[in-house]
Amino acid sequence: MMQRLTIERTLTIVLFILIFAIAARIPVDTDTWWHLRSGETILQSGFIYTDPFSFTMQGQAWIDHSWGAQVIMSLFWNVGGYLGLTIYMAGLATAGMIFVWLACTGNGYLRAFAIVLGAAAAAVFWSPRPQMISFFLSAVILYLLLDFQRGKRDRLWFIPVIMAIWGNLHAGFSIGLILMAALIAGETMGNLFAPNREPKVSWRGVRKLCLIFVVSLAAICINPYGLQMLTVPFQTVGIGALQNFIQEWNSPNFHERQMLPFLALLFLTFGAAGASARRLTWTDFLLYSGTAYLALNAGRNVALFAIAVTPMLTHYANSVLEERSWVLRPQRRVTRMMAIANVAIIVLVGLGAAVKVLAVMTPQSVREALALTLPVAAVEHLNSERPPENLFNSYNWGGYLTYFAQDYPVFVDGRTDLYGDSFLTSAYLNTALGGEDYAAVLDQYGINTLLIETGSGLANALKASPDWEVTYEDDMASVIVRRTPLVGQGEADG
Structure with a gap:
């Protein structure tokens, strides 16, 4: 059995160990924390239907x-803390790249080579x-x-x-619909404009894909919010403030x-094709073209582009190599000594990855990493000194405050x-920039304390x-407090 552990297979195993190690990082994304707060709230009180975390939208309907x-995420956090969140992220990243490899x-x-590039x-x-x-x-x-399209397995x-299941996990289910729609449209056009070209999905297969698409749409609606869930992706991408002010929704910076x-x-991929x-x-x-457009429009979609295009790169690059007889023939067996050496390599890389993951998860490392992007000390001051509500906060730190304050x-x-x-534009952005009428907005919302960027x-x-x-x-960060609190705004309750 060990003699089947060829260099090629060893390389594959090592590759995914390294992907896991690379994906394992300290959770410094501010949005992580409001997601955790939501998860804990659901575990304690059941599904959330109205906003429980802000005072500006409190009680309003929220999907x-x-x-x-x-x-x-909350279960991983409760069991493993920062390490648990890291395993959640790295595990999903690695599992996703395994399916891309397949x-x-x-x-x-x-x-x-392609997986390294895609990852x-x-x-x-x-x-x-x-x-994730x-x-x-x-x-x-x-x-x-792709398995269906290539005639392998249905x-x-x-x-x-x-x-x-996806419809109950994240609004990214729209990606699944996009992928299905692309295959349906592509195979329909293939049948219409290149009927004699192989391989392609038959008309019968296209009809089955359409049926799967419709059934999938219905399946998504099996969730606590019903049909409303289908509207969430459109509501999100329709918010102009996302593209204008939030980095992950901006076009990639190629500098x-x-x-x-x-x-x-x-x-x-373009060259290989x-x-x-x-x-x-x-x-x-x-x-x-579709995923490239999405990625060029918003940087967060680069991950989708990598998923869709990495298999495509190997598909056409392999064709180029075979046409020129440049293909390396894989080994089927190796000597016992070589197999032992390959096992040793896997073990050493695995141990190195484990050390790397554990090393970055020490309390000191976590605090230092969080303090680079999040107002850790300012929030500690907020919790200890307890200035009066209401609080005006930077959008960039709202998620962190939701959990830690x-x-x-x-x-x-x-x-x-x-x-x-x-x-977002009139009440928040105009005020955060110190624009016209910022004082009126602070008065309107009864703001007595602010936690905002120093120098803003x-x-x-x-x-x-x-x-x-x-x-x-x-x-x-700066914590700024009104010298004379507005009437009716007392200290935060403990």
Whole structure:
């Protein structure tokens, strides 16, 4: 049995161990924390139907589209703390890339090259949030669809079951629908415009795909919010403030080195398809161009592009290599000594990965990492000194405050679908920038305390005002308190 542990298989195992180690990182994303708070609330009190975390939207209807993933995250957090969240994220990232690898073609060396490229492109946007479940399930759905398209196995009826589960985990279920729609449209166009070209899905297969799509739509609606769940993706992408002010919804910045793997995947796949004698299929064209558009429009979609295009790269690159007889023939067996050496390599890499993961999860390392992007010390000051409510906070820290300053309902956090464009732009952004009428907004919402960025327009304006006092300040955050609290705004209750 050990003699089947060839260099190719060893490389594959080592590759996924390294992907896990790379994906294991300290959770510094502010949105992680409101998701955790939601998960804990659901575990304690049941499903959430109205906003329980802010004072600006408290009691308003809210579709918690990630409720299932939030519960899972909370369980990992309750059992393992920061390490638990890290395992959640790294496990889903690795599992997703395994399904991408299964969807690839060619020998292990070509697959490994493509997976490294795809993982490097996607890793920029891996974070311990419900979207990691969508990353994993997107890879699973694509694998099932490509298996059907290539005539290998017909397991399409797994898809509605997966979509029913996905509809209770994250609004990224829309990705599954997009992938199905791309295959349906691509194979329809293939049958219409290239009827004699093989391989392609027959008309009967296209009809089955359409049926699976419709059943999947119905399956998504089996959730605590019913049909309303289908509207969430449209509500989210329709919020202009996302594209204008939130980094992950902006177009990628190609001046950053972390975008190089995405560019390499983009151009290498294009080049491989052009160099191959294999004709580009309509489905591949739609998947490539569609996911490229989404990725170029919003950086967070680079991960989807990596899932969809990595198998495509191997498909056409393998064709190029075979046409030129440049294919390395994989070993089927190795000597006993070589097998022992391969086992030793796997064990050593595994131990190294474990040490890396545990080393970055020490309390000191966690605190230092969090303090680089989140107002850890300022929140500690808030909790100890307990200035009066209501609190105006930076959008960038709303999620963190939701979990670590639970006595203070937030002004705003990452739930953009709840707050909407009007509130985010007029009530929040105009005020946060110290724009016209910021004082009126602070009065309107009864703001007595602010936790905002040091040096921001609003912070500078309030420092110059005799009505406000800075009670805490560091290089990142300032806590600013109204000298004479507005009537009816007492201290936060314990």
